Structures are given as structure tokens and as C-alpha cells.
Amino acid sequence: MRVFYSAQYLDYSNRLALLSIGLVREDGGTYYAVNRGLPARHVLLDPSLRTAAWPHLPTRGDHLLDRSHPDVKVCSRIAAEVADFLAAVPDVELWSWRGAHAHVLLCQLFGTELDLPDAVPDWTNDLRQEAHRLGVDPDELPDQQTRRHHALDDARHLLILARCLDAAAVTDAAELAGHAAGRGW
8 A cells, every 4th residue: 555755854064853753554454643752953053944834833822842732753653654554555565755754754754774673664755756757747736735745735646646647658658558559560
């Protein structure tokens, strides 16, 4: 089953610091969490994160993460819950936009790639690359209609993009079958 995921993060000190992560399975299951240990001071110093990601996090006041909010969890708990979420379905395929970068962040949640639990695949498929393979201009894909930079809403949008790319692949397959049958070659 395909699982689409997105994360908000801060790139600092030679490491990616998780802010939030959202996952959506094709069966409709969702998971969302915010890192209790996120470096709020550094996030607020980053102009793009301060305006794009911070407003979607559960906060108390302008500069405090609401650590009592049920979505706010320590990374070890997030890692365990992500592993359980993925283990609940067979044949998991991870998908993201620019999947290599997302996969590094996912691996860091567990430690390293060597620390990934069995339920977590050791690679993430890339929707951006799939669009390129199919000859689909990303600008022609649907715009996100929900909150951008909210990890769960972003993951939901990735599912929509995947379905659009699925339709493009079917169209290409039909054209290829027509060519193979002698129509157009």
C-alpha cells in the first residue's frame, strides 16, 4: 500500500531537525505529530519557517509550543507510532515529493537508516521524479487547496498528486499499447 508523507523541518547544525510529520495511507489512515523537542528559537529565526510552518503548529502565544497538545510528542514516541502506522498495512511503499531528502529525515527519526524497523522501507519513492518520468510538468498538477506547510495537509495533497500521475501513467500505457499494436510506429 502506498503511504504518502511530508515533513516540516529546520536544516541547521548539519542535521535536519523535525518540526512535524504527516502520513496518509491509500486506505485513508492518517498520522500527524509535532516534535516536542523542536528548536523553537531557531525556527522563529528562520523567516520562511516563521511565516510558513510555525503558524500551523500548536502554540501558546507567539513563541511557545503547546507541549500539552496531543499532537506534540517526543521523537522516540513519534518514531514508534510511525513504525506502528506503517506496520498496520502490507507491502508499504513510501512516497514523497523529493523523496531522497524526505527519506533522510525519516531515517534520522529512527537514528540512521540501519536503525529502521522492519515495517519501514529503506527507500522513499519520489513523486517529483515520477512526474518527470511521465513527462508531466509539475506546474500542470493541481495546486494545493488546503494549508501549505502543514505536514498532514501536504501529505494529503501528495496523494492527490499521485492519483493525477496514476492517470497520466495509464494514458501513457494506453498510447504505448497502441504503438505496440502497430498503430503509430
